[in-house]
Amino acid sequence: MESxxxxxxxxxxxxxYLPLNKPEKYASLSKVFKMSKMARLLKDIEPNxxxxxxxxxxxxxxxxxxxxxxxxVGIIRxxxxxxxxxxxxxxxKRMALEEIQRSIILRARF
Amino acid sequence: MESxxxxxxxxxxxxxYLPLNKPEKYASLSKVFKMSKMARLLKDIEPNxxxxxxxxxxxxxxxxxxxxxxxxVGIIRxxxxxxxxxxxxxxxKRMALEEIQRSIILRARF
Numbered sequence: 001m002e003s004x005x006x007x008x009x010x011x012x013x014x015x016x017y018l019p020l021n022k023p024e025k026y027a028s029l030s031k032v033f034k035m036s037k038m039a040r041l042l043k044d045i046e047p048n049x050x051x052x053x054x055x056x057x058x059x060x061x062x063x064x065x066x067x068x069x070x071x072x073v074g075i076i077r078x079x080x081x082x083x084x085x086x087x088x089x090x091x092x093k094r095m096a097l098e099e100i101q102r103s104i105i106l107r108a109r110f
Numbered sequence: 111m112e113s114x115x116x117x118x119x120x121x122x123x124x125x126x127y128l129p130l131n132k133p134e135k136y137a138s139l140s141k142v143f144k145m146s147k148m149a150r151l152l153k154d155i156e157p158n159x160x161x162x163x164x165x166x167x168x169x170x171x172x173x174x175x176x177x178x179x180x181x182x183v184g185i186i187r188x189x190x191x192x193x194x195x196x197x198x199x200x201x202x203k204r205m206a207l208e209e210i211q212r213s214i215i216l217r218a219r220f
Contacts, residue, residue, distance in 0.1 A: 030144070031144070031147055032143060032144060032147060033142060033143060033144060034140070034141070034142060034143060034144050034145075035144075037141055037142060041178045044178065045178060045179055049179045052179055052180065053178065053179045053180075055183075056179065056180050056181055056182075056183035056184070057174075057181070059183050060170065060174075060181060060182055060183060064151075064167075064170075068151045068154065068155060068163065069155055069159045069162055069163045069166065070162065070163075070166050071166055071167070071170060071182075072170055072181075072182040072183065072186065073165075073166035073169050073170060073182065074166070075186055076182065076185055076186060076189065079186065079189040079190065079193060080189065082193060083189060083192060083193055083196065086193065086196040086197065086200060087196065089200060090196060090199060090200050090203065093200065093203035093204065093207060094203065096207060097203060097206060097207060097210075100207075100210055
């Protein structure tokens, strides 16, 4: 593992959200993001949202290191593709059900 | 718009993928990402994948600036939620169709 660029200190604004015994989390973050900006954003975020924020930037950094070309956007692309497939499938099922309902109504009439 | 931190030059590795007349794109990137790392990643990526890479980091940077807490991960969360809703809906439709098929088979027998 590459070492991260800063020395972890107890005063670091990320400590409450990134335990000191998980230096690889901070290392991933600092490999991808501009940490001075990330720290400023953290301070502007409501305290009850800060853990979500840190978890989301860790997820994003890890996705970018795992898949440098697509990163998180690859996950979004795959989910959109899955959504399209499910929407098409759902449309077919709705049409099949409507067709059956029409034929039941027709049969009831004659 | 905040100015970006570097002076754009024709030699910049991002120029072929981020036109000089769109400085706001680079500004968004440089506000979020560590650009030295992003430039190193760019050089390691196959030339035919580099535009995808630059578009994906721009998308990610813009998502983080728009939604500092969740960024791209908020889009992933929403898409997963939509997928769950569609899966449940599809399951209901499948069960309804199976139910109809069973009743048709039963009616044909008696």
